[in-house]
Amino acid sequence: MIPTILTWDDIKPIVAEIDLVHAMEEAFIAYSRKRAVIPPVGELIFDKPPGDVHLKYGYLKQGDYYVIKIAxxxxxxxxxxxxxxxGLMLLFKQTTGQLASVLLDEGNLTDLRTAAAGAVAAKHLGPTRxxxxxxxxTGIQAIEQLTALKTxxxxxxxxxxxxxxxxxxTFIKKANNLGFNTQKMASPEALCQQSNLIVTTTPSTKPLIQFDWVQPGxxxxxxxxxxxxxQELDAALLSRASLVAVDSLxxxxxxxEVYRAVNSNELSRDDVVELGEVIDSNTITRKNTSEITVTDLTGVAVQDLSIARAVFLSASAAS
Amino acid sequence: MIPTILTWDDIKPIVAEIDLVHAMEEAFIAYSRKRAVIPPVGELIFDKPPGDVHLKYGYLKQGDYYVIKIAxxxxxxxxxxxxxxxGLMLLFKQTTGQLASVLLDEGNLTDLRTAAAGAVAAKHLGPTRxxxxxxxxTGIQAIEQLTALKTxxxxxxxxxxxxxxxxxxTFIKKANNLGFNTQKMASPEALCQQSNLIVTTTPSTKPLIQFDWVQPGxxxxxxxxxxxxxQELDAALLSRASLVAVDSLxxxxxxxEVYRAVNSNELSRDDVVELGEVIDSNTITRKNTSEITVTDLTGVAVQDLSIARAVFLSASAAS
Known part of the structure; x- marks a missing residue:
C-alpha cells in the first residue's frame, strides 16, 4: 500500500471546502459520548532553543482510520x-495499521482545527449579540480564530x-483585510472593557486576564x-465564571487553564463540563445575558482525526 | 524546508552499508549514560481485528535530530x-522542530534495529563458543535475528x-540460504537442549521456556x-539467571519479561542491569562458562533515532 503524501499546497484548497465547525462539533460529540480512544498526550520538551512537541493520537471505536499528529x-x-x-498528521488504516496518508500540513491543520474549535465554543457559549x-x-492562531469566528x-x-x-x-492589517474594523488596545484590561467575546492565543505562563476586568455576558x-x-486566565476567573467548558476533561x-485553576484550589473539577456535552445538550448553556462563560481548549486528537480524515477522503475522491 | 521522503526501496541499499551492531552499541551507551530524553512509550490498542501500535520518540541532549517512530x-x-x-520513522530538526525526513520503511528499520540489538546482547553476554x-x-524477526547474529x-x-x-x-529454507545448517525441533524444550544461544521472537502471552530446560552457559x-x-520466558528463569539485562530499565x-517477573514477585528490580551498562563496563558480564544469562529487549527510541539518523545522513550525503 503506497501512502498518499499530501503537501500543504495539496491540502490548502481541499480544506477550504470543508465545514470545519460542523466537523469539530461532531468530533467533540463523539469524544464526549466516549466513542473515542485517546491516550494521554505525548510530549517532548527542549531547552536550547526552547521548544515543545505534542503527539496526539487516537481513533473512534467502529471507525476506519487512526491518526497520529505531531505538532x-x-x-x-x-x-x-x-x-x-x-507539524504533520499521519492517517493509518484501523484494520491493518497500514499508513494511508502523510499530511505534510506544516502545522496548518492544527491551526485550522483549533480555530474551528474556538468558533464552536463561541457558537454554543458566546453571547447572542x-x-x-x-x-x-497576534500570531497565526490569533488571526485564524478571528477568521473562524466569521462563520x-x-x-x-x-x-x-x-x-x-x-x-x-501586522495583525490589524490582516484583520481589516478579513472585513473587521480593528483597534489596538493598550492593555488586556482595556481590551476586556471593549469586548464581550474574547479569545486568548498566547504561550503565556502568567495570567493575562483578571475576573474584575471582564464585562457581564x-x-x-x-x-x-x-x-x-x-496559563492565560487568572484562576479566580474560572472559579467565578458561570460555566467552564473544556474540550477534554x-x-x-x-x-x-482548568488544570492550573484546580491545582491552585480555585476551581473544583466537578464544576467543569465538556464542550461535546454542551453541543449535545439543550440545557448546558448560557442562561442569561450577564453570565460570564469560559472555554479552555487544549486540543484533542479527535479533532486531528476528523480534519485529517476529511482531507484525505476528499483528496482520494478527487484523484 | 522540504522533508526528504525515503521509501523502503530507497532505504534498503543505504541501511545495508551501515554497521548496525556498532550503531546500537553507541545508542545503548548514550541511553545508559542518561544522555537521551525518552518519554514513556505511547500505545494504541485495537480489538477487532487485534492490533497494537507503539509510538517511540526521543532525542539526545546536545544532539541534532529528534525521532518519532510508529510501529x-x-x-x-x-x-x-x-x-x-x-510503521514509519520521522526525523525532525532538534533546533526548530522542522520535519527533516519521512522514512517510509514499512517497519523494516524497526526489525533491523531490533535484530542488531539481539546481536549486541549476544556479543556482550553470549557464550564464547x-x-x-x-x-x-518463525516470523520476520526470527530470520532477522539469525541474520544479525552472523556478524x-x-x-x-x-x-x-x-x-x-x-x-x-519456510524459515529453515531461509536460514539455510543464510549459510546455516538448520533443524526443526519438536518443542521449545528440545530446542533448549540443543542450543546455548537462544532468541525468542514471538508475540506469546504465555511463557514458552522454563529454567530447567536451559543448558548451563x-x-x-x-x-x-x-x-x-x-511473555515468552518463565519468571523463574529470570530469577535464577546469573545476569538479567534490559535495553531500558x-x-x-x-x-x-522483566515487568512480568517483577510483577509476579519472582525477580527484584535491583538485580537487573541495563545493556548500555554492560557494553560500557568490563566487569558486568558473564563470569564463567556455566552461567545462564538473559537479555530482555522491549525496544528503545534511542535505537530508532540512531538508525533513522544514520539512514537520513547517508541519503543526504549521496544526493
Whole structure:
C-alpha cells in the first residue's frame, strides 16, 4: 500500500471546502459520548532553543482510520524566519495499521482545527449579540480564530492586544483585510472593557486576564495554554465564571487553564463540563445575558482525526 | 524546508552499508549514560481485528535530530497477504522542530534495529563458543535475528521451533540460504537442549521456556514481549539467571519479561542491569562458562533515532 503524501499546497484548497465547525462539533460529540480512544498526550520538551512537541493520537471505536499528529512550537523560530508551529498528521488504516496518508500540513491543520474549535465554543457559549471581539495575541492562531469566528457571528468589530507593536500592526492589517474594523488596545484590561467575546492565543505562563476586568455576558475562549506550565486566565476567573467548558476533561487533569485553576484550589473539577456535552445538550448553556462563560481548549486528537480524515477522503475522491 | 521522503526501496541499499551492531552499541551507551530524553512509550490498542501500535520518540541532549517512530503489529494481516508489522520513522530538526525526513520503511528499520540489538546482547553476554543457535518463532524477526547474529558469531548451526509446520519449513529454507545448517525441533524444550544461544521472537502471552530446560552457559535474548501482557520466558528463569539485562530499565517497569517477573514477585528490580551498562563496563558480564544469562529487549527510541539518523545522513550525503 503506497501512502498518499499530501503537501500543504495539496491540502490548502481541499480544506477550504470543508465545514470545519460542523466537523469539530461532531468530533467533540463523539469524544464526549466516549466513542473515542485517546491516550494521554505525548510530549517532548527542549531547552536550547526552547521548544515543545505534542503527539496526539487516537481513533473512534467502529471507525476506519487512526491518526497520529505531531505538532510543535519552537518559539525562537521567527528570529530565523521560520514559523514557530511545525507539524504533520499521519492517517493509518484501523484494520491493518497500514499508513494511508502523510499530511505534510506544516502545522496548518492544527491551526485550522483549533480555530474551528474556538468558533464552536463561541457558537454554543458566546453571547447572542457579540458587540466586539477581543483577541489577545497576534500570531497565526490569533488571526485564524478571528477568521473562524466569521462563520458563527456577524460581528465585524475587533480589538487586539499584543506585546509587540509591529506584530499588532501586522495583525490589524490582516484583520481589516478579513472585513473587521480593528483597534489596538493598550492593555488586556482595556481590551476586556471593549469586548464581550474574547479569545486568548498566547504561550503565556502568567495570567493575562483578571475576573474584575471582564464585562457581564462575556465569553472567553482560552486557546494558548496546552501544557502544564502555560496559563492565560487568572484562576479566580474560572472559579467565578458561570460555566467552564473544556474540550477534554481528561486532558484538563494535566494541562491548560482548568488544570492550573484546580491545582491552585480555585476551581473544583466537578464544576467543569465538556464542550461535546454542551453541543449535545439543550440545557448546558448560557442562561442569561450577564453570565460570564469560559472555554479552555487544549486540543484533542479527535479533532486531528476528523480534519485529517476529511482531507484525505476528499483528496482520494478527487484523484 | 522540504522533508526528504525515503521509501523502503530507497532505504534498503543505504541501511545495508551501515554497521548496525556498532550503531546500537553507541545508542545503548548514550541511553545508559542518561544522555537521551525518552518519554514513556505511547500505545494504541485495537480489538477487532487485534492490533497494537507503539509510538517511540526521543532525542539526545546536545544532539541534532529528534525521532518519532510508529510501529504496529496487526496479527491477522498475514491472512490478507499483508505483513503484520507496519510503521514509519520521522526525523525532525532538534533546533526548530522542522520535519527533516519521512522514512517510509514499512517497519523494516524497526526489525533491523531490533535484530542488531539481539546481536549486541549476544556479543556482550553470549557464550564464547556458540554451539548452536536456537530460534523460537518463525516470523520476520526470527530470520532477522539469525541474520544479525552472523556478524557476532561464527556458529552456523541453528535449530528452530514454531507453531506452524509450514512456517517452520519456510524459515529453515531461509536460514539455510543464510549459510546455516538448520533443524526443526519438536518443542521449545528440545530446542533448549540443543542450543546455548537462544532468541525468542514471538508475540506469546504465555511463557514458552522454563529454567530447567536451559543448558548451563546459555544466553537467552527475549525479543517478542514488548507490552504488559506478552511473555515468552518463565519468571523463574529470570530469577535464577546469573545476569538479567534490559535495553531500558524504565520501560521494564511497564512491559516485557522483566515487568512480568517483577510483577509476579519472582525477580527484584535491583538485580537487573541495563545493556548500555554492560557494553560500557568490563566487569558486568558473564563470569564463567556455566552461567545462564538473559537479555530482555522491549525496544528503545534511542535505537530508532540512531538508525533513522544514520539512514537520513547517508541519503543526504549521496544526493
Amino acid at each position: 510543535s512550537g519552537f518559539y525562537n523560530n521567527p528570529q530565523l524566519g521560520i514559523p514557530s508551529s511545525q 457579540v458587540a466586539c471581539i477581543g483577541i489577545i495575541g 458563527v457571528t456577524k460581528c465585524r468589530k475587533a480589538v487586539v492586544w499584543g506585546r509587540s507593536e509591529n506584530n499588532v500592526a 462575556t465569553h472567553i475562549t482560552a486557546v494558548g495554554a496546552d501544557t502544564a506550565n502555560k 481528561s486532558q484538563s487533569r494535566t494541562r491548560g | 504496529s503489529g496487526f496479527y491477522n494481516n498475514p491472512q490478507l497477504g499483508i505483513p503484520s508489522s507496519q 556458540v554451539a548452536c543457535i536456537g530460534i523460537i518463532g 557476532v558469531t561464527k556458529c552456523r548451526k541453528a535449530v528452530v521451533w514454531g507453531r506452524s509446520e509450514n512456517n517452520v519449513a 546459555t544466553h537467552i535474548t527475549a525479543v517478542g514481549a514488548d507490552t504488559a501482557n506478552k 524504565s520501560q521494564s517497569r511497564t512491559r516485557g
